[in-house]
Each structure stands twice: as C-alpha cells, then as structure tokens.
Amino acid sequence: GQSLEQPSEVTAVEGAIVQINCTYQTSGFYGLSWYQQHDGGAPTFLSYNGLDGLEETGRFSSFLSRSDSYGYLLLQELQMKDSASYFCAVLPRRTGANNLFFGTGTRLTVIP
C-alpha cells in the first residue's frame, strides 16, 4: 500500500522561502508530483520528479530522494497568492493507469 505524510499547516511571510515536506511509504512508484489547490478550486499540477534530485520551475522547486523516502516542495519569493493547499502525490508502480495517490495536503498561509 501507500501512505504519504505532510504537515497539515505551514505559515510563512511574504517574500520568504518555505519548504513543504512529504514523506512516504510505498512499495514502488514512478514519481512524485505536487499539486496546488486554492480554496474552492481544483487541484492544479505544479511539478513532477521522476528521478532523484531537484526540479526547478520558476519560483517553485521540487526535490525527491528515493533512498530517504522523502520529497519536498520549495516555494521562493512567497506571494500572497501562494496561500493554498499543496498536495504531494505518487504514481504507484503497478499495472494499470496513472493512478495518482494523494497525501492529505499542507495548508500554506502567507502573511504580510
């Protein structure tokens, strides 16, 4: 089976850097994804790590270490609009479709 653990809430100051961690237990997976969801909105895809290491996309970076069963999302130069919930998700390595398994999410609050 799979389990993904994230902190439930994180608060950070506008302009700062924040890291949202995701630790997982899974029998095997293709990669780790991150999604952003604003209140009342739909999840939107942010990034994907298929290999260990850092992936950078603008102000957002994501990291994966399979040996440590750990990943994180790094948000730089925080803006008020970054206040949202962030979910990590794994793509389990099994026959079938791309069935993303989601963590319970981290609610990020950016304060002035």
Next chain:
Amino acid sequence: NAGVTQTPKFRVLKTGQSMTLLCAQDMNHEYMYWYRQDPGMGLRLIHYSVGEGTTAKGEVPDGYNVSRLKKQNFLLGLESAAPSQTSVYFCASSYRGASGRVGGFFGPGTRLTVL
C-alpha cells in the same frame, strides 16, 4: 480548448435518490478519473478508465458506478445516494506515459450534499 469540464457544479440530493455526474475533456486524453475530496483530506480515487469502454475500481468504489462510452466523456453514477457521499467530486484526465512526466488535469469540481 475548455480542458476538463464537470456538470453540475452543485447538487443537493435526498437519501436514496440517484444522479449522474458528467465529465468531459477535449484534450484527447486516454485516462480519466473520478476522485472525491472530503474536508481536510486529500483526494481519494473512486474509479478510473484507461480508455473508451474500459473502467476499473479505485480506492473507494462502493456506492458508485461509472461508464466511458466515448473517449471524451466519463460518467459517475450514484444509484442510491447516502449522506456519507456528501463530498466534492473531481474529475481528472491525463495522457499516457507512466515512466515520464505525468500531470493530471482536473475539472472544477461538483459539490454534492446528500441530506
């Protein structure tokens, strides 16, 4: 290009009533999914489809049925609604390629309340 659309956006049902949630995507994606999201929780997979005419169960399939008669549409049915099915339902689609970069495209959600 509308992406993923869902109908309806809101619905209130009485226990025992039935309804169908409609999902449509115009990106020619092979895979489509139905998730439910409950307060303070992540998304849980109900059913999914790897192509036209095929469906499979996800993590929480009980009480739901699905059909994928056309590639662009994925329908979620509740035959006899229960209060435990009060939730926000998201449809998603994605392209094939499990070994590469995978991104799911989500619809805006359907907020369902069962009284």
